[in-house]
Amino acid sequence: xxxxxxxxxxxxxxxxxxxxxxxxxxxxxxxxxxxxxxxxxxxxxxxxxxxxxxxxxxxxxxxxxxxxxxxxxxxxxxxxxxxxxxxxxxxxxxxxxxxxxxxxxxxxxxxxxxxxxxxxxxxxxxxxxxxxxxxxxxxxxxxxxxxxxxxxxxxxxxxxxxxxxxxxxxxxxxxxxxxxxxxxxxxxxxxxxxxxxxxxxxxxxxxxxxxxxxxxxxxxxxxxxxxxxxxxxxxxxxxxxxxxxxxxxxxxxxxxxxxxxxxxxxxxxxxxxxxxxxxxxxxxxxxxxxxxxxxxxxxxxxxxxxxxxxxxxxxxxxxxxxxxxxxxxxxxxxxxxxxxxxxxxxxxxxxxxxxxxxxxxxxxxxxxxxxxxxxxxxxxxxxxxxxxxxxxxxxxxxxxxxxxxxxxxxxxxxxxxxxxxxxxxxxxxxxxxxxxxxxxxxxxxxxxxxxxxxxxxxxxxxxxxxxxxxxxxxxxxxxxxxxxxxxxxxxxxxxxxxxxxxxxxxxxxxxxxxxxxxxxxxxxxxxxxxxxxxxxxxxxxxxxxxxxxxxxxxxxxxxxxxxxxxxxxxxxxxxxxxxxxxxxxxxxxxxxxxxxxxxxxxxxxxxxx
Ligand SMILES: Nc1ncnc2c1ncn2[C@@H]1O[C@H](COP(=O)(O)OP(=O)(O)O)[C@@H](O)[C@H]1O
Ligand SMILES: [Mg+2]
Numbered sequence: 001x002x003x004x005x006x007x008x009x010x011x012x013x014x015x016x017x018x019x020x021x022x023x024x025x026x027x028x029x030x031x032x033x034x035x036x037x038x039x040x041x042x043x044x045x046x047x048x049x050x051x052x053x054x055x056x057x058x059x060x061x062x063x064x065x066x067x068x069x070x071x072x073x074x075x076x077x078x079x080x081x082x083x084x085x086x087x088x089x090x091x092x093x094x095x096x097x098x099x100x101x102x103x104x105x106x107x108x109x110x111x112x113x114x115x116x117x118x119x120x121x122x123x124x125x126x127x128x129x130x131x132x133x134x135x136x137x138x139x140x141x142x143x144x145x146x147x148x149x150x151x152x153x154x155x156x157x158x159x160x161x162x163x164x165x166x167x168x169x170x171x172x173x174x175x176x177x178x179x180x181x182x183x184x185x186x187x188x189x190x191x192x193x194x195x196x197x198x199x200x201x202x203x204x205x206x207x208x209x210x211x212x213x214x215x216x217x218x219x220x221x222x223x224x225x226x227x228x229x230x231x232x233x234x235x236x237x238x239x240x241x242x243x244x245x246x247x248x249x250x251x252x253x254x255x256x257x258x259x260x261x262x263x264x265x266x267x268x269x270x271x272x273x274x275x276x277x278x279x280x281x282x283x284x285x286x287x288x289x290x291x292x293x294x295x296x297x298x299x300x301x302x303x304x305x306x307x308x309x310x311x312x313x314x315x316x317x318x319x320x321x322x323x324x325x326x327x328x329x330x331x332x333x334x335x336x337x338x339x340x341x342x343x344x345x346x347x348x349x350x351x352x353x354x355x356x357x358x359x360x361x362x363x364x365x366x367x368x369x370x371x372x373x374x375x376x377x378x379x380x381x382x383x384x385x386x387x388x389x390x391x392x393x394x395x396x397x398x399x400x401x402x403x404x405x406x407x408x409x410x411x412x413x414x415x416x417x418x419x420x421x422x423x424x425x426x427x428x429x430x431x432x433x434x435x436x437x438x439x440x441x442x443x444x445x446x447x448x449x450x451x452x453x454x455x456x457x458x459x460x461x462x463x464x465x466x467x468x469x470x471x472x473x474x475x476x477x478x479x480x481x482x483x484x485x486x487x488x489x490x491x492x493x494x495x496x497x498x499x500x501x502x503x504x505x506x507x508x509x510x511x512x513x514x515x516x517x518x519x520x521x522x523x524x525x526x527x528x529x530x531x532x533x534x535x536x537x538x539x540x541x542x543x544x545x546x547x548x549x550x551x552x553x554x555x556x557x558x559x560x561x562x563x564x565x566x567x568x569x570x571x572x573x574x575x576x577x578x579x580x581x582x583x584x585x586x587x588x589x590x591x592x593x594x595x596x597x598x599x600x601x602x603x604x605x606x607x608x609x
Contacts, residue, residue: 029072030057032092036075039087040106046080066095074098078124079316082106086130091116098322102126102148110149112137122146122322126172129153134173136161145323146170150387153177155200163188169334171195172388178202181211194387299385301363303370307381309340318384318391321348327400330451331486332465332472337396345396346381350389351472362390362471369467372439376431378454378464397454397462405455407521418554418561420459421516422594425565427461428453429590432509433583435466436502443467446500448508449489449522450515469500488522488533493577503577506586510572513565514538519551535573538566564593 026034030052037050049061058065062077072093083105090099091113099117102124109132110125120141130152138144139161147168155177162168163186171191175198182188182196182204193207203211300311307314317338325336333352339345351362363383370380382393399405402424406416416424435443445452446469453461487495491507494500511522514534520526527537541549546559568589574580581589 026052026054027056027070029070029093029095030054032089033057033060033063033072033075035089035092036087039085039089040082041084042080042082044081046077046082069095071095074100076100076320077104078320079103085109086111088113090114093117094119096120097324098122098124100124100320101128102319104128106130107153108132110135110138110154114138115140117141118143120144121167121324124148124319125152126319127151131155133157134159134162138162139164141165143167148172148319148388149176151175155179158182158188158202160185160188170388174198174387176200182206194389197387298387300382301367301370301384302382303367303380313340314382314384314393315386318348318386328404331447332468338393345398347394347396349392349394351392365467365471366392369443372435372443372466374431374434375460376427376462377434377466378462394464395462397464398457399455399459401451402453402455402461403450403521406450406515406519415553416459416516418557421554422565422590423459424453424455424461425513425516426587426590426594428463428512429509429583429587431461431463431466432505433587435463436505436583442502444470444500444502445505445508446470447486448505448512449486450512453512491577492575501577502583503580506572506580506583507574507577509583509586510569510580511535513569513572517551517554517562517565517569518549519553538570538573561593565590568593 033050034052037047040047046061049059050057054060056065056070057063057072058070062075062080063072064074064076065071066073073095074097075093076098078100079102081104082101085108086101086106088111090096090111094116096117097119098121099114100122103126106125106128107130110130112135114120114123114135115137118141121143122145123138123141124146126148127150130149132154133156134149134154136159138147139159142165144165145167147162147165148170150172151174153176154173157180158173158178160183162171163183165187168187171188172195174194174196177200178196179199179201180203182202184205189205191206196202196207203209298311298315300314317340321336321338325338326334327337327347328335329352333350336348336350337345338348363385366380366383370383373379378397379395380392381395384391384393432445432448435445443466445463445466447465448463452463452465454464455461489508489511491504494504494507511534515522518534520534522534524534527533530537530540532540538549546562550557550562568586571579571581572586
């Protein structure tokens with residue numbers, strides 16, 4: 001009897017389980033998204049796939065989820081013609097990494113509840129009609145890397161809490177109605193004018209404007225709250241007022257309320273103007289689609305003829321880049337991978353180094369670098385200046401850098417055998433020789449190293465970053481600003497006097513040959529412990545035994561072939577630059593060695609790599 005009733009009970013539990021499974025309610029994240037949808041006015045029915053009957057929102061348009069827990073990871077709905085407001089329910093999506101709602105027509109405030117999205121990395125709300133001030137709570141989002149609130153109707157002060165966002169590397173608050181002093185706390189101190197341009201009345205260091213009120217009183221008072229002793233010591237007056245006399249108080253209060261009133265009227269007027277203008281733009285956008293004019297302040301210069309994408313398309317893709325697209329960072333900036341809708345990929349280098357006054361020189365010189373075309377050089381396709389960033393657009397090289405491939409992951413997938421290494425040496429020599437001897441005036445690379453030799457799908461090398469160091473490093477600080485990874489490649493005279501010549505590139509090329517033969521980084525700890533680099537180390541080996549230095553991953557190689565390459569490397573790394581061969585001579589020697597009749601199989605199409 002007891003056995004039968006427990007059997008019935010199990011059946012009942014199973015049945016209930018099945019019913020729950022088949023009629024499973026929408027997950028809490030899905031419900032929160034429906035609340036968000038309720039706040040939007042979705043005239044084009046973009047969100048029609050957002051349905052309450054689904055078990056989770058992971059297949060909904062614009063939504064991506066974490067796996068396996070199916071929590072919402074990102075909301076991607078730029079250019080979706082959404083109007084309405086952003087519901088505070090967004091704060092229920094605690095695992096969000098990215099919110100991209102830029103270029104819509106949203107109004108109302110930015111909900112402070114976004115602070116609950118503790119993992120948020122990127123918040124794109126550019127080009128909407130958002131009103132109110134920045135919720136200070138955004139300062140609690142400690143993973144936030146990208147914050148773009150530009151081109152809205154936001155006003156008030158910039159909350160000092162934003163300075164606590166230590167991970168923030170992109171900030172755009174331009175074209176709003178912010179006022180007051182830009183706090184110089186924390187990370188806020190590192191952003192420049194381009195992050196703040198086009199606001200009502202911002203002052204402070206980044207915009208190079210002293211903070212003064214309209215009455216001639218400093219608008220900022222010292223941190224201590226005492227009367228100002230200098231204009232530069234600062235916190236924003238309304239937040240920590242000092243103790244001015246009643247008379248001054250009266251004037252300030254009167255002035256503030258009048259200014260406030262004027263401001264509100266002005267804002268209202270501007271908002272109405274913008275709304276009516278937006279209507280027109282909206283209609284035009286529908287008709288013109290991709291041909292819409294990019295934002296004022298955006299500039300795209302293409303090289304190598306036109307790119308088969310409109311500026312609008314490229315800029316739109318650029319705006320979607322975030323930390324998940326990062327592929328690396330080096331001495332001059334951060335590199336991202338950008339994939340177009342037809343899957344063509346570009347590498348985007350955001351220039352972080354920006355010596356004062358070099359902007360013009362950069363823009364003047366880049367077309368020259370962009371016009372250089374050779375199979376062993378990476379194509380510089382375009383230069384893009386956004387209000388917030390300067391970007392170089394290159395072809396993306398599928399296998400990444402030789403440095404990475406040789407010393408890190410590539411070896412596991414497809415180790416570089418001797419033939420592959422010689423193909424890379426030869427191609428790199430061709431690229432450098434072209435820069436030195438076929439360009440007029442000659443181009444000195446200045447930063448030749450294995451992380452600037454990029455490999456395509458067939459392991460063909462393409463040299464990148466040629467000539468960039470000249471544009472981005474001012475002469476006074478040349479060597480101190482060179483990144484650590486470059487040191488092992490620099491010729492002694494370049495380190496000494498900072499003058500780069502073709503012969504200093506030849507030295508760097510010799511170092512690369514040694515790196516290819518030994519499979520060791522030029523600054524491997526084996527040498528560093530002895531106070532040497534790879535060249536010094538080779539010189540200390542009086543009787544070089546091939547088995548001691550040759551990278552075992554090269555496979556079977558004839559001793560003469562290795563020795564011939566070592567001889568060329570030794571010539572290239574001579575201490576006296578005059579003793580070093582030119583790149584054209586180096587190329588000739590390599591071709592003789594690598595492509596000599598008995599070794600011609602190195603260059604067969606069925607290359608065994
Ligand atoms: N065109 C490209 N295609 C693919 N990967 C690239 C490209 N350009 C740069 N990278 C990757 O980004 C990393 C950083 O590049 P970069 O900023 O030039 O620094 P560095 O040359 O000092 O390594 C490179 O090491 C490489 O792995
Ligand atoms: Mg590079």
